[in-house]
Amino acid sequence: MIQHFQFQSLYKHEQLPGxxxxxxxxxxxxxxxxxPDGRIEWxxxxxxxxxxxxxxxxxxHELMLYHVYDNR
Incomplete structure (x- = not known):
């Protein structure tokens, strides 16, 4: 199980994906x-x-859909 999940935009202009x-x-x-295509680069x-x-x-993917894409 994933714990303490965090994400941060790769770019200053947060509308750019990544x-x-x-x-x-x-x-x-x-x-x-x-x-943005769902690929994960470890x-x-x-x-x-x-x-x-x-x-x-x-x-x-589920966490990103919830936190990033569903909250627009």
């Missing part, structure tokens, strides 16, 4: 860039158990 994201998963801080190489990365990405 966000730095960070959160904790299993007591490990994880960071990445969330691109800031470092993380080792995930089988299927876990896809679950994390799904949770991030």
């Amino acid at each position: 966000w730095n994201i960070s959160f904790y998963f299993n007591k490990e801080k994880m960071e990445g860039i969330y691109h 800031q470092q190489r993380y080792t995930f158990d089988e299927g876990v990365e896809e679950k994390i990405k799904g949770q991030i």
